[in-house]
Amino acid sequence: MSEARRSRVHTDGPGCHSDPMDDDHASPPPGLLARLREGLPPEAVLTDPQVTAAYASDMAGFCPAGTPAAVVLPRTVEQVRHVMRTATALRVPVVPQGARTGLSGAANASDGCIVLSLVKMDRILEVSTVDRTAVVEPGVVNAVLSRAVAEQGLYYPPDPSSWEQCTIGGNIGTASGGLCCVKYGVTAEYVLGLDVVLADGRLLRTGRRTAKGVAGYDLTRLFVGSEGTLGVVVGAVLALRPAPPRQLALAAEFPSVAAACAAVCAVMEAGLTPSLLELMDRTTVRAVNALGRMDLPESTEALLLAAFDTPDAPAELAAVGELCAAAGASAVVPAEDEAESHLLLQARRMSLTALETLRPATMIDDVCVPRSRLADMLEGTAAIARKYDLLIGVCAHAGDGNTHPVVCFDPADEDETRRARESFDAIMALGLSLGGTITGEHGVGVLKKEWLARELGPVGLELQRAVKQAFDPLGLLNPGKLF
Structure with missing residues (x-):
């Protein structure tokens, strides 16, 4: 983990205000720990403040984090189910967590809550090569699953x-x-079914194992994207695909982000489907x-990095190279082999971590706009x-x-911090003005709670709150998140 991430900031920022429910549950009721331990092994209930503090927040800056009563x-x-039945009986909030790599404060503890860490599950x-499915528990690490099914x-x-x-579980x-x-879409397109423990401890099974x-x-x-506010995912049936050929990549240099974005539009308009099409600015x-x-x-x-994982990858990369050149690329450099392609993709993967090293703290935005407005988004930023x-x-x-x-x-610079907050809001406002969304x-x-309300509008927000009320009438699951 980078030094920048270790020095996260947890002061109030855009959209980061404590929920009134936090005050209601600031002090855990007597008997909570004893009741939790009735259905959990001793090592599964953590109460040492120095230990539980490590579970108080995810990787997001500018989001308040409370002090949990316990981590289970x-x-x-x-x-x-025992944890949720106990929480409901004693009216104690529960914050579900995965590996806490999130960037929005969705896994941050509220005062007096039970942090429900699912990393031990x-x-x-099961992996079925016939059905092309995997059945997993929520604590499975993404890369571990990817390597297991690749075998x-x-x-x-x-x-x-x-x-x-x-x-x-965190991805879901x-x-x-x-x-x-x-090319392949997002997590929601691969979740076929879920096992979910509801706020009152009941077990709900959704979805299917069938292709349709x-x-x-x-x-x-x-439940996908609900950030632990509707239930606790304890199992998932995931769709898999046949392993594609190894990716081959190219890198194209551009004299402006506008030219690079023009190349992106040209690639998509030409009907090409790269397995990856990523952009990094000069910084x-x-x-x-x-x-x-x-x-x-x-x-x-x-x-601009482009990659294909098809048998015709060299020809498709050549076509992308021509489109990049026509859009004004100053250089187009195909990777010579799979190893060089891997290095290019690794460079992109480390982008956020690398940017975190430039200053003591960062705020990472996540604004998605129509591809046709990508240049407007980058130039506006x-x-x-x-x-x-x-x-x-x-x-x-x-x-x-995205x-x-x-x-x-x-x-440590008060004025610079103020400007950082204001710029963060300005970027989200820009994205919405371009027909985009505050989070991809x-x-x-x-x-981004305040910004969700702006994106959804009053009717959309009212209906989303009604859904929350139906699944969690006591408001115990991840209070203060989303809205």
């Missing part, structure tokens, strides 16, 4: 940048994406070079950086229009 680490579904229960000739496409640490909670979404199924409302999709390229000694071209204003006199680097899943502007600042894959959590 169940290993079975029945243990999770980490078994891959059987299968592929689990969702691959967030934190795939070596993040868990499947935030509806995460990744580098390969342009439309019986009733799609409750599975409802990001330099940060990656400094951190990883990648020897990327620092003179470029924008570096650069204008915001100039207006607020800040360093803002941008990396993007360009094929999806941008990650990273505001770099010093939290990181979720709302605490960080």
Whole structure:
């Protein structure tokens, strides 16, 4: 973990205000720990403040985190049900957690809560090569699952940048994406069914194991992206794909982000389907070079990475190269082999971590716009950086229009911190004005609560609150998140 991430900031920021429910549950009721221990092994209930403090927050800055009454680490579904029955009986809030790699404060503790960490439920229960499915517990790490199914000739496409640490349960909670979404889509498209423990301890099974199924409302999709506010995911049936050929990549240098975005539009308009189409601006390229000694071209204003995982990858890369050149690329460099392609993709994966090293703290935005407005988004972000006199680097899943502007600042500088907050809001406002959304894959959590209300509007917000009320009438599950 980078030093920048270890020095996270937890002061109130945009959308980051404590929920009134936190005050209601600030002091845990007598008997809570004893009742928890009735259905959990001794080592599964943590109360040492120095230990529980480590579970208080995820990787997001500017989001308040409370002090949990206890952290529990169940290993079975029945243990999770016991925790939720206890919480309901004593009216104690519960904050479900995975690996805490999230970037929106969705896993942050509230005062007096039970932090329900699911990392010990980490078994891959089944992999079917016939049905092309995997049945997993929520604590399975994304990369572990990906490697396990690859051994059987299968592929689990969702691959967030934190795939070596993040868990499947966390991916489901935030509806995460990744580098390969342009071709393969996001987590929601691979979740066929779920086992969910509800607020009162009942076990709900949603979805199916079949290739098709439309019986009733799609409750599975409802839970994907719900950030632990509707129930606790304790199992998932995931769709798999046949393993594709290894990716081959190219890098194209551009004299401006507008030219790079024009190339992205040309690639998509031509009907090509790259497995990856990623963009890094000049600030990001330099940060990656400094951190990883990648020897990327620092003179470029924008570096576009494209990859294909098809038998015709060389020909498709050549077609992308021609489109890049026509859009104004100053250089197009195909990787010579699979190993060089892997290095290019590793450079992109380390982008956020590299940007975090530029200043003591960062705020990572996650604004997604229509591909046709990508240039407007990046040029508008650069204008915001100039207006607020800040360093803002941008990396993007360009094929999806999903941008990650990273505001770099010093939290010890009060004025710079104020400008960082204002620039963060300005970037989200820009995204909405371009027909986009405030989050493409990181979720709302605490960080973007106020902005969710603006995006949904009053009717949408009212209906979402009604859904929350139906599943969690006491408001115990992850209070203060989303809205």
